[in-house]
Amino acid sequence: xxxxxxxxxxxxxxxxxxxxxxxxxxxxxxxxxxxxxxxxxxxxxxxxxxxxxxxxxxxxxxxxxxxxxxxxxxxxxxxxxxxxxxxxxxxxxxxxxxxxxxxxxxxxxxxxxxxxxxxxxxxxxxxxxxxxxxxxxxxxxxxxxxxxxxxxxxxxxxxxxxxxxxxxxxxxxxxxxxxxxxxxxxxxxxxxxxxxxxxxxxxxxxxxxxxxxxxxxxxxxxxxxxxxxxxxxxxxxxxxxxxxxxxxxxxxxxxxxxxxxxxxxxxxxxxxxxxxxxxxxxxxxxxxxxxxxxxxxxxxxxxxxxxxxxxxxxxxxxxxxxxxxxxxx
Numbered sequence: 001x002x003x004x005x006x007x008x009x010x011x012x013x014x015x016x017x018x019x020x021x022x023x024x025x026x027x028x029x030x031x032x033x034x035x036x037x038x039x040x041x042x043x044x045x046x047x048x049x050x051x052x053x054x055x056x057x058x059x060x061x062x063x064x065x066x067x068x069x070x071x072x073x074x075x076x077x078x079x080x081x082x083x084x085x086x087x088x089x090x091x092x093x094x095x096x097x098x099x100x101x102x103x104x105x106x107x108x109x110x111x112x113x114x115x116x117x118x119x120x121x122x123x124x125x126x127x128x129x130x131x132x133x134x135x136x137x138x139x140x141x142x143x144x145x146x147x148x149x150x151x152x153x154x155x156x157x158x159x160x161x162x163x164x165x166x167x168x169x170x171x172x173x174x175x176x177x178x179x180x181x182x183x184x185x186x187x188x189x190x191x192x193x194x195x196x197x198x199x200x201x202x203x204x205x206x207x208x209x210x211x212x213x214x215x216x217x218x219x220x221x222x223x224x225x226x227x228x229x230x231x232x233x234x235x236x237x238x239x240x241x242x243x244x245x246x247x248x249x250x251x252x253x254x255x256x257x258x259x260x261x262x263x264x265x266x267x268x269x270x271x272x273x274x275x276x277x278x279x280x281x282x283x284x285x286x287x288x289x290x291x292x293x294x295x296x297x298x299x300x301x302x303x304x305x306x307x308x309x310x311x312x313x314x315x316x317x318x319x320x321x322x323x324x325x326x327x328x329x
Contacts, residue, residue, distance in 0.1 A: 032248060032256075033062045037071040037080070038090040039196050044220050045278065046090065046146055046240075049271035056263035060256050063088075074196055075176055078243075082139055087248045090146060090240045094179035100137050101317035106130060107179045108314075109186050109305040112237040115147040115272050117329060126325040134243075141249040143242045143264040147272045149214020149279050151236040153187065154227045156203050156210060161231045162296045164188030164304040173199055173211040182314060186305035187212070187235060200226060214238045215282040216275055229292040233301050242268065 040046050047067055054063040066072075072080045077089035078096065097104035112118045121127045122145045131142045153161070153172070161167060167188035174184040176193040184191025192208050202208040203226040211223060212235070218224055242264060249257065287293060309315055 031060065031062050032087075032251060033064065034087040034244070034248060035064045035066065035071065036088040036090075037066045037069075037077050037086055039069040039074040040067060040090065040148075040217075041220055042067045044148075045216060045271055045274045046148060048274075049146070049267045050090075052270060053263050053267040056267065057260055060252075060259045060263075069195075069197060078138060078140060081243070081245045084245075084247075086245070088242070088244045091140075091243055092175065092177075092180075092240050094175065094177050094183075096134055096138065096140075096241070097179045098177050100133055101314070102133060102319055103130065104179050104314045105318040105322050107183070108309045109183055109235040110302045111323075111326065112239075114150075114237060115276060118145050118147055118237055118239055119272070120329045121326055124325075124329060126322060126329075129319070130322075135246055139246045140243040141246045143244060143261065144268045145239045146242050146268055147237070147239045147275055149216050149238050149275050150234050151212045151214055151238045153189075153212050153231040153233050153235075154210055154218055154223060155229050155231065156206070156208075156227050158228055161294070163300045166296075171207075171209040173202060173208040179314070182308075182312065183236065184212075186308045187233065187301065188304065196221075199223065203227060212236075214275070215279045215286070219278075219282055219285070224286055224289050224291055227291060229294065230286060232293065232295045232298075234298060235301060235305065 036050060038046065038050070044067070047065070050063075050065050054065060057063060072086060072089070075092070075095050075098075077086060077091050078099065080086035081089060093103060093106045097107055112121065122131070122142070134140050134142055153167075155161070155170070157170070159166065159170070165188060170189045171192045172184050172187065172189035173194045174180040174191040175196070181191045181193065189210075194202050194208060199208070199211050200221060200223060203211065203223060210227070212233075213221075213223065218227075218230075252260065283293060
């Protein structure tokens with residue numbers, strides 16, 4: 001019979017611990033801490049999307065969620081990731097285009113037809129090529145496109161808008177960055193950069209004449225309280241990109257990445273369904289609040305925008321044949 005000493009007891013405990021750790025899945029041993037930053041509010045559908053993702057990956061990663069630009073302001077998330085100050089963000093494709101001019105091909109007005117077209121693109125070979133650009137040049141891995149509605153023009157002024165010519169002189173708030181500002185010009189407006197959190201006050205004081213956002217954003221931020229009308233230009237399928245630091249993503253095990261990808265896909269799909277359903281409800285809600293809702297000559301807006309984009313310096317950086325590949329999906 002073996003005599004148990006303090007030394008042999010410790011040895012048995014160590015061996016048992018090693019056996020247990022070997023039996024556990026790799027992701028249970030070392031969960032990465034991932035900080036997520038977004039400018040949308042805690043009431044946004046995408047905030048619930050992130051909470052669903054947080055719960056789904058609880059065994060894989062410790063995900064900390066920050067909303068309302070409280071951690072990093074709009075447009076600074078990518079730089080924060082590159083500096084190692086942030087692991088995840090919900091970033092605008094225009095912000096990627098600021099560093100990769102070729103990515104601006106995914107920002108023009110009237111490019112994607114709807115949310116399904118958007119999803120199909122990022123799941124395609126063409127989408128994989130654009131995601132690889134961001135990964136190789138910026139060090140960010142794109143998990144998926146987060147649809148948040150089709151962007152419409154909302155105005156505090158009573159001016160009737162039928163064609164892009166009617167937008168002349170209208171101070172239309174757009175996020176900072178060349179791609180966003182050019183989008184405002186493509187609508188015929190005078191684009192005015194302004195932080196998202198300042199838009200309500202800007203409309204209230206007359207610092208801006210209008211803003212462009214999908215219906216859910218208008219409702220979440222209560223912009224309808226300081227607007228008189230919505231012009232259904234339907235100029236942009238609104239989406240951001242859910243991204244994670246390439247370094248953080250590659251540090252995960254194969255099991256972690258598989259679990260994370262699956263959870264992200266499911267959370268994004270849920271969010272898209274919710275946004276589409278909410279858009280269908282909000283038209284009547286805004287009319288009840290006294291807003292005039294009109295549909296302009298969308299074909300005139302589309303033709304004007306496409307002419308400007310194709311004749312601009314932005315298009316010179318676009319990958320050859322990419323527009324045709326997008327249209328074919």
